[in-house]
Amino acid sequence: MKKGEITRKHIIAKAAELFNQKGYSSSSMSDITELTGIKKGGIYRHFASKDEIALEAYSYAGSVVGGKIKDAVNQQETAFGKLLAYLHVYENVVEAPPFIGGCPLLNIATESDDGHPILREKAQLGLEGTLHNMKAIISQGVQSGEFKADLDIDALATFTLSVMEGGVMMSKLEGDNRHIRMNIESFSAYLKGVCLR
Template sequence: MSKANQTRQFIIEKTAPIFNKKGFAATSLSDITEATGLTKGSIYGNFENKDEVAIAVFKYNADRLWKKKENWITVYSDARSQLMALVDFYRKNWKELFESGGCPVMNAATESDDIMPAMKERVKNTVDSWVRNVANILEKGIKENVFRSNINTVEYARLFIMTIEGGVLLSKISDKPDSLYLALDRVNKIIDDEIII
């Protein structure tokens, strides 16, 4: 990794928690320079503007979250266990997720919807990727003959993500996992009643 790439990565890693907790609009250049110990010139020598930093930070935060989920899921080889592990990930890791400011994808989606079109596109691509990943688990389960063959894998993947993210949102607001647990219980029920053979 070149020196310039190392500096960019340093800026991203140091500011990632700040952006996720404060939001993109509320994170100032002073926050970035304070977190990194770099000058304004150093920041803008590596990024065109704050929006470019924000998009890089979002990608970093979203990739880190998915990697944690992926590591949790891929411990298992069969689709049924992988799908249950996805739900279990949120049940076991909600506290860490909340302490880091919540789900970076939901945070970015909410904040960027009308004011940052480039961020909105990045968030959309990330959500589409999450949907594909969950749909792939469902398709694998169909091939393994443990999930019903007539399910619409993309629709169920979207439903699971919407339900879980809604649970994260309501629980984050109340600082209690109750709503998230309710959402996860509902996803488990859907899996048991509508997906597993």
């Protein structure tokens, strides 16, 4: 890997941590230079703007978390286990989040809701991708006879993600993992009700 490529990846990784902890709006180029140890001129050699860094940083953070979720999902054999794996990735979100600062999708969606259309679009793509993956798991569960045949796949995917993100938000806000852990327990009980075996 060339030196320029290494530098660019370093900037993206450090900016991803910064934005996910402090937020895009609250982070300055000076924060990025301080965190990376690279002067502004060096940053601008690789990126045209803070927006460009933010988009790359969100993609990076999303890929890190996505990789951890994929690994957790792949360790499960049932659709039940695969859906719960999403929540289990965040069960220690306060002390050991899958990415520093918590859930990148939740953070960017909350911050960019009305104020930053480019980041909002990136968050929407993340939402669509996550729901798509969850729906695929649920569909497999229905086809294999694990879940009830009349299960509303779209509604269950939305419910799964809402339970996960709600638990993450509440646990992060309170500084206590109890919310995500209660949600794991409650969601597990709910899933047992839609399982046929």
